[in-house]
Amino acid sequence: MNAVPQRPARIIAPFIGSLSLLAAVLATPCRASSYGNAVGQPAPSTVKVNLSEWKVQLTPARVPPGPVVFEVTNTGTIPHAFEVEGGGLERSTPQMQPGATVTLRLDLRAGSYETYCPVGKDSHKMLGMLNHLMVGDAKRASAKGDQRKEHEEHEKGEAYEAGHEMVMGHEMAMEHPEHDEHGDGAKSMRVAGGDPVIQILPGPFPFADSAAAVIRNRPPEQQADLNHKAQMGPYSNNVATISGDISLVAIDRGATGDSVSGVAQFTTQDGARWKLVMDRVQTKDIPFNPRFGGVIMGLFYHGASGVHTPLVPTIQSSLALWAYAHLYKNDHLVTDDAMVHVMLLSRTRRTSDWALDCWDCSNRPIEELQLQVTAAPGTPPFDAPGGFLFVNWEKSSGQRLSL
Numbered sequence: 001m002n003a004v005p006q007r008p009a010r011i012i013a014p015f016i017g018s019l020s021l022l023a024a025v026l027a028t029p030c031r032a033s034s035y036g037n038a039v040g041q042p043a044p045s046t047v048k049v050n051l052s053e054w055k056v057q058l059t060p061a062r063v064p065p066g067p068v069v070f071e072v073t074n075t076g077t078i079p080h081a082f083e084v085e086g087g088g089l090e091r092s093t094p095q096m097q098p099g100a101t102v103t104l105r106l107d108l109r110a111g112s113y114e115t116y117c118p119v120g121k122d123s124h125k126m127l128g129m130l131n132h133l134m135v136g137d138a139k140r141a142s143a144k145g146d147q148r149k150e151h152e153e154h155e156k157g158e159a160y161e162a163g164h165e166m167v168m169g170h171e172m173a174m175e176h177p178e179h180d181e182h183g184d185g186a187k188s189m190r191v192a193g194g195d196p197v198i199q200i201l202p203g204p205f206p207f208a209d210s211a212a213a214v215i216r217n218r219p220p221e222q223q224a225d226l227n228h229k230a231q232m233g234p235y236s237n238n239v240a241t242i243s244g245d246i247s248l249v250a251i252d253r254g255a256t257g258d259s260v261s262g263v264a265q266f267t268t269q270d271g272a273r274w275k276l277v278m279d280r281v282q283t284k285d286i287p288f289n290p291r292f293g294g295v296i297m298g299l300f301y302h303g304a305s306g307v308h309t310p311l312v313p314t315i316q317s318s319l320a321l322w323a324y325a326h327l328y329k330n331d332h333l334v335t336d337d338a339m340v341h342v343m344l345l346s347r348t349r350r351t352s353d354w355a356l357d358c359w360d361c362s363n364r365p366i367e368e369l370q371l372q373v374t375a376a377p378g379t380p381p382f383d384a385p386g387g388f389l390f391v392n393w394e395k396s397s398g399q400r401l402s403l
């Protein structure tokens with residue numbers, strides 16, 4: 001629904017990993033001058049790029065027009081890549097392991113360029129791995145010598161920026177005809193769960209080997225918890241058909257101001273009647289598990305993506321939210337602070353026996369609604385198998401609302 005198409009990474013092959021060449025370039029004696037090395041080319045500007053969860057740092061963030069050498073280091077803990085986009089140009093490094101350094105050399109005209117991590121169908125970009133590189137300087141162009149050349153370059157830059165905005169505006173209109181009519185960037189969705197409804201009971205994760213490769217890169221304390229859940233957790237093929245309803249409205253306003261309201265009612269396999277009233281978003285980010293302000297639409301994550309638990313297959317979600325809820329069992333209040341994670345996502349289970357049947361489910365149709373309810377840290381687990389409630393509505397849909 002809101003999938004951002006993955007762009008193929010294009011690589012400046014001769015410069016990738018060519019640290020010796022970079023060193024040679026940096027050793028050029030006239031690097032301080034913008035113009036005038038032996039072959040008449042301007043000396044390149046160097047921009048140091050740090051990639052980490054979840055930001056792209058550029059030093060400096062403004063350079064003169066001409067050749068630019070990006071010295072890109074992944075200082076984070078999961079694989080990233082670096083892409084420069086603007087003026088019809090779109091170039092990327094290959095995916096880089098933590099600790100790796102790669103150089104990317106580009107010739108840039110004046111203008112503003114998006115610099116971001118393209119990993120995860122732009123999920124890392126949505127998480128904050130986006131910055132802007134300014135090439136050229138309008139004020140300097142009108143105030144100093146060599147005005148005509150820089151002024152022309154600046155105008156070219158503005159021309160392509162205008163064209164780029166137009167294209168983006170068109171794409172946005174095509175993809176999201178109903179959202180953001182007031183221009184504040186907010187998006188809203190109403191979700192209704194559709195039968196059949198299943199309860200996931202504790203059991204082993206069927207793609208434990210695939211998950212183990214991701215878990216190995218996590219800090220030790222996370223590894224212990226994830227390995228335990230891989231053996232006996234809420235992501236299993238131990239499934240019971242039950243009955244219930246869910247409906248909710250979620251508003252995504254970016255990093256702050258998200259909201260959610262909704263109700264779920266279901267009867268679990270053991271005959272208990274549960275009611276869940278969601279009325280607050282849960283916004284606190286934890287490592288590898290950012291909550292995106294509580295609500296996010298159009299996310300590619302889980303599985304092999306490096307984001308959130310790998311004990312869910314790699315999926316595309318049109319809506320993901322983290323909330324607190326009032327939880328009732330058989331009409332008695334259990335807690336006012338149950339922790340809730342809801343996803344409307346690409347189908348992960350086959351319809352014959354509801355077994356998980358893909359490790360990468362990101363291209364499946366988006367029709368599965370997952371509700372996961374757990375006790376807040378420091379509070380007792382729920383009186384349910386495994387201490388959690390995990391219910392899926394297998395034929396669900398979301399509707400974007402005008403705000």
Ligand SMILES: [Cu+2]
Nearest residue numbers: 080117119124
């Ligand atoms: Cu990244």
